[in-house]
Amino acid sequence: MAGTTPLPARRRRRFDGVALLLVCLVLWQAVASWTNGIAVSPPLVALAYLADLMGQGSFWGHVGATFAAFLMAFVLSAVLGLLLGLVLGVWRFAGEVWEPILAGFYTIPKVTLYPVVLLIAGLGMSAKVAFGVMHGMVPITLLTLASIRNLSPTLLRTARVLRLPPSRIIAWILVPSCLPDITAGLRIGFSLSLLGVLIGEMFSSQRGLGFLLVSGMAQHNVPLTTAIVLLIVVLAIAANTLMLRYLKF
Amino acid sequence: MNRGRAVFLVRLALLVGAVVVLEVLCRNGVIDSLAILPPSEMFDAMIERVGSGDLNEGMAQTFSTIGIAFVLALALGTLAGAVLHRVPRLRAVLDPLLASYYSVPTFIFYPLLVAIFALGKTPLVILGMMSATPAVVISTLSGLDGVPPVLLKLARSQRLGRLRTLCWIVLPQALPRLFSGFKLALSYALIGVIAGEFLLSGTGLGYAISFAYQSFDNRAMYGAMLFVLLIAVTANGLLYGWEARLSRRRSRQ
Amino acid sequence: MRGVVRHYAGPPLVHALGPIDLELARGAFFAVVGPSGCGKSTLMDVLCGLAKPTSGSVRFEGKELHGEVPDGIGVVFQEDSSLAWLSVRQNIAFGLRLSWLPKREVQDRVEHAIGFMGLSQFAGHYPAQLSGGMRQRVCIARTLVLRPRLILLDEPFGALDQQTRLLMGDELLRLWRETGATVLLITHALDEAAMLSDRVGVMSARPGRFIDVVETGWPRDRDSRVVSDPHFGELTARLWSSLRPESMKTLGRVA
Incomplete structure (x- = not known):
């Protein structure tokens, strides 16, 4: 698409993008100056602190803990969500029974359930993962279900007219036509399982980025909190942008 | 129609069955009743806590915070959506930001908000707004985009002024999409505020749950939790039903 | 009232239209046919005052239009422009919301229109x-x-099936006879134009201008059964012979 856009428009868009980034930085700086750096560190301080953190081994331990929990939560969400979505999409009756229940679960404040998760799974990795899955799995299920249910009957009829065997129907029809919705679901699931893991760490944990965030505040270590927020924002937006760009069908 | 009823009955049976199974497992000791209370006791605990009035202050705090955040999000979100709709260049710049906004867990800003505004209502209101406003912006944009040009032509051919075009054509046409944004905004504001209270605060229903958890008072915790979840399910259910009624008229064949 | 519409439109940036000269006598039924993309809809926008001509002028009842739809012109669009949130009755009354007519009068007009269009x-x-x-x-x-004195219809039946179109054409003729309004119908269907109108203007490929104006010579009291008249075939054939080269131009440009 970029190739077809005329040059001036592209240049203008790039200019606008840079302008947006600058506005964000100026706003950030303004908030930091307004609070005298007691509540929020200015951009340069936060960046310097982040660079400093990256030189420390203990920091990478926290990053690793969050990453491991997130990865496990996301993979579990994806596998379980896709499977459940597939079953509920193909078996219509069950799909109709379960859809409102899942949609309802999607909109409740799941934080309130975290103590239950902690009571069952105990403090630590498994609670975080379970909480991440609670957040990430439902949207993947719902979107997979919807995409299979909305599969155009004409496509299936065409497949039968062409006398395709079931394996080909799945590979040539089902998967390609459901892919856009499913990847959208995976993208949301990605974000929400990260959210679940981070909330878990913020509430009660001794490790991970969420823990650093809260402990930075408890110890009045403002640069630490600001740096972690910056790191998570940049990573989340980068991951999302990459997925938006490369998982397009 | 019959199928719809069957679906409803099976769903109901499933939910009731799940509660009964949980009750039985807890009573038999298969599930440690220290970890999970039998549902009947959760319910008792909820009645007890709500009846005793020790949740009243928390309720007042939480509901007013959610209300303020929700109203502000609606006002700001519709305004921003309308402005972006009128200024395509600004919209083109902010579109990627809107597209990836919800990939950033909003809660990570909460410690900063607390540091800026001190513990209290303000950071919670802002957290709620931060969760809810973009949903309103997105739905306002899609609502305005969804007004077919022919209807604007119709307005001009009938010599409607700007205000009348807005009130008689644009708003009614965009209403279903606006409404689904409002619905999302309410549930996001609710999630944001309660999660904020839960993580770090001194008041509110979310705090009541985490306080009970920290002080190992499971009965109190489950009572408050069930109450919050029932409120959330009811609020969302009401809006969902309202939305369905709103759109039924337009799609019934 | 000198029921006359006249217009002359010069080229906008994309030369879409004209120059065109057209005069409509009061109570006439005029149809415009043309190849797709010849500026029929632009013509319509200019005629009813939704768009200003780049040069030239449009007059309705002796008064020049200035980018505004005057009282007395009613417009029916190609796309479905019914308002989804209003009932049929409310939709029909919508046009009178702005008028200061007494309630009774509004009700009467709405009920009459409902009955007339068979929507009871x-x-x-x-x-x-x-x-x-x-x-x-x-x-x-x-x-x-609105009791318009000039009704502009922009491919109003474009989205309908052939049989419905024929019947709707009958309705339109009845409406025209009973209201005495001037009707300008824009269409891409030759048979529709030949069957319904007093005169048919054939437009060229872009920039659209009239290359032929055909008098149909039907009596005022006609309906869709004129299709069985041999004259109908001749008319359609004549329209097509003027239009064919233009349509080919358009097709060639697209392909």
């Missing part, structure tokens, strides 16, 4: 419950209550 059974329905043809009837009725 559906007055309480919503557009989503109606077929495309019914919805277009609602839009016509909404224009009708």
